[in-house]
Amino acid sequence: MKRAVTLTINGEAISSEIEPRTTLVDFLREDVMLTGTHVGCEHGVCGACSVLLDGTPIRSCLLFAIQAEGHEVTTVEGLVEEDGSLGLLQDSFWETHAMQCGYCTPGMLIAAYGLLAESADPTEAEIREAISGNLCRCTGYVQIVDAVRLAAARMRQQ
Amino acid sequence: MKAATFEYVRPTHIDEVVSELARAGTDARIIAGGQSLVPMMAMRLVRPELLVDINHVSELTGIGKNNDSVCVRAATRQADAGRSEIIARVVPMLAAAVPFIGHNQTRNRGTIGGSLAHGDPTAEVLLVAMALGVTLDLRSEKGERSVNIKDFAVAPMETVMEEDECLVAARFQPAPTDLRVTAVVEEVAPRAGDYAILSVSAEIGLDLGGFCRHLRLGVSGATPVPFRPHMVEIALADSLLADDEVDDAVHLIDPVLDPESDVQASAAYRRRVAPGLLGRAIRTARDRAVVSLV
Numbered sequence: 434m435k436r437a438v439t440l441t442i443n444g445e446a447i448s449s450e451i452e453p454r455t456t457l458v459d460f461l462r463e464d465v466m467l468t469g470t471h472v473g474c475e476h477g478v479c480g481a482c483s484v485l486l487d488g489t490p491i492r493s494c495l496l497f498a499i500q501a502e503g504h505e506v507t508t509v510e511g512l513v514e515e516d517g518s519l520g521l522l523q524d525s526f527w528e529t530h531a532m533q534c535g536y537c538t539p540g541m542l543i544a545a546y547g548l549l550a551e552s553a554d555p556t557e558a559e560i561r562e563a564i565s566g567n568l569c570r571c572t573g574y575v576q577i578v579d580a581v582r583l584a585a586a587r588m589r590q591q
Numbered sequence: 592m593k594a595a596t597f598e599y600v601r602p603t604h605i606d607e608v609v610s611e612l613a614r615a616g617t618d619a620r621i622i623a624g625g626q627s628l629v630p631m632m633a634m635r636l637v638r639p640e641l642l643v644d645i646n647h648v649s650e651l652t653g654i655g656k657n658n659d660s661v662c663v664r665a666a667t668r669q670a671d672a673g674r675s676e677i678i679a680r681v682v683p684m685l686a687a688a689v690p691f692i693g694h695n696q697t698r699n700r701g702t703i704g705g706s707l708a709h710g711d712p713t714a715e716v717l718l719v720a721m722a723l724g725v726t727l728d729l730r731s732e733k734g735e736r737s738v739n740i741k742d743f744a745v746a747p748m749e750t751v752m753e754e755d756e757c758l759v760a761a762r763f764q765p766a767p768t769d770l771r772v773t774a775v776v777e778e779v780a781p782r783a784g785d786y787a788i789l790s791v792s793a794e795i796g797l798d799l800g801g802f803c804r805h806l807r808l809g810v811s812g813a814t815p816v817p818f819r820p821h822m823v824e825i826a827l828a829d830s831l832l833a834d835d836e837v838d839d840a841v842h843l844i845d846p847v848l849d850p851e852s853d854v855q856a857s858a859a860y861r862r863r864v865a866p867g868l869l870g871r872a873i874r875t876a877r878d879r880a881v882v883s884l885v
Contacts, residue, residue, distance in 0.1 A: 436599065453599035453642070456629075475592040476630035477697060489670075489699045495629040496700065499599055500622075500644060544695065565783045566694025 440501045442467070443511035453499045458482040460498035461508060469509040469539050473568075480567030483540040484508050490547035509539035512546060521591075522546055522584045531580035533571035540567045545581045553589055555581070594632035598641045605650050605730060605757065608643055612755045613732040615641040621757060622646075623666045624701035626693065627709045651704075651759065654678060660726075660762040665704025669693075669716070672703055681765035683774035684723060684794040684807065688715040691776055694784045704758045707743070710750045712816045713786045715776065717744060720761060721817040722792050722809025728759040735759075744816045767805050770796030771883050775876040777868050779812075781855065788812055788856045789865055793872040795832070797880045803832050808873070813850040813865040820844045823869070832877040841866040841873070 435450040442465060449464055456475075461467045461484070473481035475494045482493040485507035493506075512520040519527060522542060532538045541564055548555055548563035555563070560581045561574070569577065602608050612619050618640035622628055631637045645651050651666040654675050661682050663672060672678050673689030692698055692706070692715050706716035707727065720740045727738050729752060740761075743750050752758065766772045774794040780787045789812035796805030806824045811817035826840040850861035 434598075452596065454594045454596055454632075456593075459593075476633050477626060480694070480696060483696055486699075490696045491700050492626075492696050494633075495625050495697070497594075497599070497625075497629070497642075500625075500646065502601075547695065562690075562783070563695060566696050 436499055438499050438502050440503065441505045443507055451498050453497060455498045456494050457496045457498045457501055458493040461493065467508050467510050471536055471539050480540040480544065481537055483543040483567065485543060485547065488550065490543050509542050512542060521587055522549065525584035525587065526580040529576045529579040529583055531572065531576040537567055537569040541569065541577055545584065549585055549588060554585055592633045595635060595638045597639050599644065600641065601644045601647055603647050605648055608645055608648060608757050609730055609732045609755065611643045612757065617754050619643055623705040626697045626701040627711065656681065661765050662760050662762050663703050664760045665758045666702045669698040669701045669703060673698065682763045683766060683772055684792050685719050687774040687776045688719045688792060691715045691778050691790065703761060707761060708750060708752060708758045710744055710748045712747045713811065715790060718790055718792055718809045718811040718817045722807050722819050723763055724819065726762045728762065729756045730759050731756045747815055766794060767796050770798055770805055771880040772796040772805065773876045773879040775872045777872040779864060779868065789861055789868055791869045791872045793876045795873065795876045795880060801831055801881060803827055803830055808869065810844060810865055810869055813848040813861045815849065818847065832873060834874065837870050837873050841870040844869065
């Protein structure tokens, strides 16, 4: 049986009717049509589906959408500038070429965003710890770490 | 990889939680962080008819301290326990364990009580609870009871919780404040944040002369459920925790070890590595406490 749910996604109030078994990631992709959040393993191992729930990174495959009632969700689409251009963190990933196939990238961006919200000048070890729950099978992580460092440096200059 | 259909309720009071559980019988499951339950539902290893979401029950969240215990309420997030000043000060072994629990994203949702109630023997929370001998408060419509962790986690993935019971809180005895107390968790895992092959924990308290007046230890991965090696604690009581004393004492666990082989590591490997890992945790904790003495 479908149930009503109301939540805020990237600053916009969204109401919908969903089955309780719908995960947040499926709701985002299939009901709200925000396909930036990727779905990988569907059991909490790969980190591709990471989103911010009230500002902290979580796995959206391990939260039923109905549980997000009243909460604030930020997806990778919410990291852009007001004019729709790439946000500072996204641009830093672009700059250092921190992706190859791009599948893990939305999750990496969310994990990095969560770190930079807490720490203005993270060490390499802290960056690696922050993205340790996100699998990338292409890059070897080096450019991703570079991207987060670049973003941190740019944020400090602002 | 999608969960089967279920009914969902979101009570705001503990009384409603236990009455929902009593009403649904064996078909209900409590969901707190969901970091283990949701994957199990996705893989259809469990198929509850009813999910009782306890994330909105305020009496099930938070950390408090009174004279003789620190009370961690069941739905307290692992990340919040890791940030808690009370935990850092008087339950340092739990604080040391938090960074080893899953990943950042899962600690932001996963709960202390959920980890205990799930009963996964590799869970760091269970290791710490066992080492510190926590008391668990359970509640059902029939009433309340308290169970020591030793009598709670009886086998891998098996606890003595009844289907109609809700874990309310875990009560820890605070570490002594008149000693230099430090805690260390050591783990062998295929990658940071993965299920540990072996994990050990040590909380020590040194007096001003450097003598060990407080020692709590835990070993996980070499027995069906984690255990507290009392024999090592007794052997090292009131010692200076010199390297050779520690290295001898940790082998007192050898007869107790009963590891199994799996895809990650052989029983022989676990048997060989467990005492050394425990020794490393004790020595590291000692070195940190000694530094804080000078």
